[in-house]
Amino acid sequence: MARLNVNPTRMVLTSLKKRLKVATRGHKLMKDKRDELMKQFLELARQNKALREEVEKLLNEVYGNFTIASAVMSSQMLEEALMYPKQGVAIEVGVKNVMSVNVPVFDFKTESSDTSNIYPYGFASTSGELDGAIARLSEVFPTMLKLAAMEKEASLLAEEIEKTRRRVNALEYVMIPQLEETIKYIKMKLDENERGNQTRLMKVKDMMLQQAIQEKIAVDEEQLREFKQKEAGANPKQK
């Protein structure tokens, strides 16, 4: 693993150590977030699948009813009957926070609350099958809304999980090893410098000692010589 391109100084070492600490902590938090998101997501995906299957089944039924209705009535009549809708639907979008992912919550409101009065046509020219089909569809509709909210939530959660997973991996396999490697490198470099310094000092001390000894010897010899000269000068008179 490549190490970072930094100067091996004590200051950089301190800041790198700090960064490593932050990275490790971030990694742990991210990992926890990923695990929790995953847990919620899998549960959601399971529900989502079941709900989708249900909606598809129900819608197929509705379409079947419509097919029958259009078989009984002429298509012009059918279209005319449904041309101007009586019922209106508006939805309110709220926000739900799932592990700091904002997911929409749909809350729908129908214009007329009376479910028996949603047919936008007079009953004279239409068939009973159409009534049935529309009634069924308006029953299915809330489930479709639920499905919409759930699918959106699932896809948003999936995106967030993907992002979080990338971050976790980047921290785990790139950032943290790189920081550790660099810290190790700086430590080794500093230790090496320290050792170099130590030997140099020892060497200097040796040299200084040597010099001091030499000087001492020189002084001693000088004194000895002076002493001998003095002795030689004094003795002949005594003899």
Next chain:
Amino acid sequence: MYKIGVIGDRESVLGFKAVGLQVFPCLDSDEAVKTLHRIAKEDYAIIYITEGLCKDMGDSINEYKDMRIPAIIPIPGMDGSYGIGIANVKKSVERAVGADILFGND
């Protein structure tokens, strides 16, 4: 207040009009893509698209995938389900987990 849109072929979307949704009948996927982009800018929170049209407009739908609104949901049309909806669920599982671990055996 947001609205709900339905894009699909004429026969499939007819019924949704009766229950109060805004319907946009489209003949082919090109028209559907144009309609989708147009109404996505307006205040539609949910846009249902029939799978018959959906199958050829993957890219345009993916554009809105990571936005909170609108939610674009494929629904089966008059001509039955193409399995796109379930495939989308699968895809998001794959995206999150890295492998399909939920529906792998069917």
